[in-house]
Amino acid sequence: MSNIQLDHLRQEMDQMNKELLKLISKRADIAKEIGDIKEKQGVPKFDPVRENKMLEQLVSLNEGPFDDGTVRHLFKQIFKASLDLQSAEHKKHLLVSRKKKAEDTVIELQDGTIIGGSESVLIAGPCSVESYEQVREVGAALKASGVPVLRGGAFKPRTSPYDFQGLGVEGLEIMKKVGSEFGLTTISEIVDPRHIEIAADYIDIIQIGARNMHNFELLKEAGESNLPVLLKRGLSATMEEFLHAAEYIVSRGNTQVMLIERGIRTYEKWTRNTLDISAVPIIKQESHLPVLVDVTHSAGRKDILLPCAKAALAAGADGVMVEVHPDPPTALSDSQQQLDIPQFEDFFKELKASGLYKSTVNV
């Protein structure tokens, strides 16, 4: 008996579901019309006062069985879905989103270096630029190994104001000199919005570091530059925040942005940061921008750089960044985690031997 009753009730419910769908869809059409009018008027689409009034009215009409909180919750969901629909073009489909642009962004540099697409790229070099000789030694080794991009920090964001802060513009000059000497693409971190403009005189790619991922003025300025930008994930940024930080740059017109996972801050003490490997496939899925992995800053120790780099490429990363110094124990920063040149050569040889590093142009 009760099963017949159940069947009957279920049929009623199916009918009600259909009516609900019809009504919700019709409501969404009206919301869209309202949005179109507002767009023409240049008025913001989200109107919290109006939304609040509608909610209050609904609650005042509520006779159960849902409590008022649930009514509020359900209608907020419906309002939000309608609003998302209205502003889909602006909000939901970020410029960095794959929903906006399905094909991979591929960055081609003047010397033919390619980042993204089906090419793997290796970026290597010392943590800090310390001298011409030091950078030159690394540059020569990269050239010999076929590594296309040379990194080196001229402006160093350091925890303490008394730690070595980098050589500044002099460091950029060294990068330029060594880059042109060996035909290497150069990348260096810029930390001040007032330096973005001059960066183009010295380097090929601007790096924005983890500590500045939320420095929106710097991001905006980088969005005005013609140089490609390598944006690091913040120390404890969510993937969502990371993508939004990239959106700050892209929305200003600079579409040549690369994202680089560099580990997140956790309680674990055996690594400097925890390499969030799942960020690689998720961000590749969510965004068309190239995704790289900085194995040095993730691990903070030399002995696991090779397996981490392999994991990064296996997970779908477009490239890897690693720190190399001619004499790590004397380095002015990050002395424990930089590879020396023979270690680096082994690292790259084994990475290529694994078959995970795919390159036709870059090597």
Add this chain to the structure above:
Amino acid sequence: MSNIQLDHLRQEMDQMNKELLKLISKRADIAKEIGDIKEKQGVPKFDPVRENKMLEQLVSLNEGPFDDGTVRHLFKQIFKASLDLQSAEHKKHLLVSRKKKAEDTVIELQDGTIIGGSESVLIAGPCSVESYEQVREVGAALKASGVPVLRGGAFKPRTSPYDFQGLGVEGLEIMKKVGSEFGLTTISEIVDPRHIEIAADYIDIIQIGARNMHNFELLKEAGESNLPVLLKRGLSATMEEFLHAAEYIVSRGNTQVMLIERGIRTYEKWTRNTLDISAVPIIKQESHLPVLVDVTHSAGRKDILLPCAKAALAAGADGVMVEVHPDPPTALSDSQQQLDIPQFEDFFKELKASGLYKSTVNV
């Protein structure tokens, strides 16, 4: 002109909102009827197969403007609200919830000690029971200061199997002896479900430690005991998980449960754990159970125990736990963080002087 249009559209939308509310409420009534029938049949109320079919049907009928994902999302919300309604009595209103029982749970021990309500309580004693003399010395000091509850670990969950594991039942015997000597309520951690039963022969309150907050077999066994239980929050348990762990005990019939915040694991290195002070008012709001704070394990250092204890009481905690040892440098565990007896006496004197420790019975 467009404003007239806007007003018109808004009126239409208001009308639609009302219809939607009517329809959703009617749907919920039917869902409730179905739930009642299922309850009589002893069948689980949540039927994922049926829910899936309904969603597929709705998606197949969807003609926009929402995409299928949004339709799925909105209807899942509606389904969930209906289900919550059906099983409100079982799920939403947990036994530990204040929605289920508005007034504070107050635990009264045989010797008149009260935990909860408007009384503050201090629980103190050594990390580990090491000898009768050691515990006796602390017990005498507690008695002299008017502290009602003596703690002491007989079974010690230690990271390494080679660290001191506690004196076991011999430790419980020492607790019993000292407790009855000074008329102190005693509390000790139990780590094995097979020991819950014998605990009642030795101690007055069972402690379940942070590492065992998710040891559900132990929780279930504690739920069968007649002794009050002090449940510690897990190393990285959410508040929601913490309340559910308590529900494991209470749902087995033991309603005398106290919750104790003891810091959560974060990246910060200057404290052993991060004392989550907001957990105190939130859990007091969500649950009727007494909430205490273990300042020793939160901080992992002696020098901030007093301000942390004040903060705990100011935030609404019903009590504080602190470790005291006659000779901390020689302690077999946690030697850096235990107070010695004069330090403890100062600690308690200053805590009382702050006016935050409210007690008519306990001191």
Add this chain to the structure above:
Amino acid sequence: MSNIQLDHLRQEMDQMNKELLKLISKRADIAKEIGDIKEKQGVPKFDPVRENKMLEQLVSLNEGPFDDGTVRHLFKQIFKASLDLQSAEHKKHLLVSRKKKAEDTVIELQDGTIIGGSESVLIAGPCSVESYEQVREVGAALKASGVPVLRGGAFKPRTSPYDFQGLGVEGLEIMKKVGSEFGLTTISEIVDPRHIEIAADYIDIIQIGARNMHNFELLKEAGESNLPVLLKRGLSATMEEFLHAAEYIVSRGNTQVMLIERGIRTYEKWTRNTLDISAVPIIKQESHLPVLVDVTHSAGRKDILLPCAKAALAAGADGVMVEVHPDPPTALSDSQQQLDIPQFEDFFKELKASGLYKSTVNV
């Protein structure tokens, strides 16, 4: 027999300890002499090449029983202690450290408002400056309640570039107007180093937000300003990093710095951030700077602001920051967590009633 042996061996060991102390101290004296010479020569004191050579030499001489790793470790500790000794004045004793300056830094503003010392201070106001009317309404309420400092964001660092970014300089003008109308001290966040200079034309205190705690260029620029600076702890900054960020400002000459704990990022979902209450006593101990707590951003929910504020003051904080908006549901940012004006008045009344808010000047 073996006990006699033990005693004998222990005496030998005591003797050896003494010799070791003598030798280590003598070594430190020489290290100091070397440091003095280097200081005169303007050469960096830490010489990793030399250190490396010494370690290699020691390892080559090592005949056990320690393995080479242990020898390296022990001598690195000894080297480091000597180096710390050499550069104690520069590094160990930061300007912000209480070891450098024992007495509390007390900040006195022109209108007599005092931050630090034995005064509690309340800073309140809307998340964002939205209009003159909105800020005026809050300003009037603060004045009526006796709150000395008005906050309001003109430059808003927002996760998405499409969210409301603040009114900019127009917002600062509104702050100035309302501040002077009611005789309130004003504070607003500055996010671009290029705006630090003009800030002095509009506001009384510069706020540096959590997302910019590691924006060293901004910190350096703030160090050149004459305005007091309120520095927020970064989203996942350690206390050590927080103090070093303050050192960036103070080392440039601006000693009027206040620190504000605002919760750290953890896995817990029932609060927006986890208020790290232990940071209050620890930072007060480590530093002479005033320490405040932003209860609004820590909690991210209205219902626990009062207990959190009480906890902050009980833990020793010099003040509390809270967000107030005339109509929170319509706020352009943080709408869920701002108090409305009557809620705010209750909040402050109860905070004062608790006896934890100590003020002779500020109310």
Add this chain to the structure above:
Amino acid sequence: MSNIQLDHLRQEMDQMNKELLKLISKRADIAKEIGDIKEKQGVPKFDPVRENKMLEQLVSLNEGPFDDGTVRHLFKQIFKASLDLQSAEHKKHLLVSRKKKAEDTVIELQDGTIIGGSESVLIAGPCSVESYEQVREVGAALKASGVPVLRGGAFKPRTSPYDFQGLGVEGLEIMKKVGSEFGLTTISEIVDPRHIEIAADYIDIIQIGARNMHNFELLKEAGESNLPVLLKRGLSATMEEFLHAAEYIVSRGNTQVMLIERGIRTYEKWTRNTLDISAVPIIKQESHLPVLVDVTHSAGRKDILLPCAKAALAAGADGVMVEVHPDPPTALSDSQQQLDIPQFEDFFKELKASGLYKSTVNV
């Protein structure tokens, strides 16, 4: 002139370093002798009272230039190194450590399945055992694909006591039946120390889950079993704690232990947990035990299981665990994250096609 002085001082320092090394080594020899005597007496080697006395004596003799804190620190390091030396065999060289046993532990099951060494292994099956039909369907698919190990939960540790708790022993019976039907190795989680003994009647491998990694009584009991144990890393366990948990099992005599990384709890919301990929190479380096990766619980979402599994193998993992269910939307637990059978077949095909899954025996 000052350079000559420098050279002279450096020679003096070199001399002192040598003397220090000699003295420290001699001291260590004595410490060892003392340790040997204590070992014979059965007295614990670490004597905090004696250590404290020595430190006090040294501090009382200290005439600078080090402050007392530094003297205490340096001597504690020296004492600790000596103690480590004494108890190296027990403590430093854990049984699970590669320093104790250089070659990989390889676990061979009766049916020829091999875990560890140069073989990759895939463990697959439903989250919960729900019925014989359900497990049989998965078992048949595994057999057809050449997957050697079938997982299925009979005892389910669930956050809420009202969630499905598993079929218990009936579930184990189903595992046994399906296992023998298809010649598959079976693994199931045991949560109660009282069930370890009976486990051998039903399953081939005992799993200890993340929530029980710190349930030391369960670990000890598992150490008495003859079955291999798969130990999951705790929700927020450090690698060090993970290895010590394994040591609890191995030190009781059961050497057949496999470790499985399953993601750690972080603030990131787009994954259920954060897969700590660096744990794979680090633990492989520190320990001789096989290391696997549970991609399902790490990710908590289906769409990135393949890249995560590739990353795991590329990083050196000995195998991967993945959840498969014949009809995931109806699953009684973890319905969003389980693969259906065709998805699973694709997953395994692509994993093998990547060349990262090395198997001669297991497929």
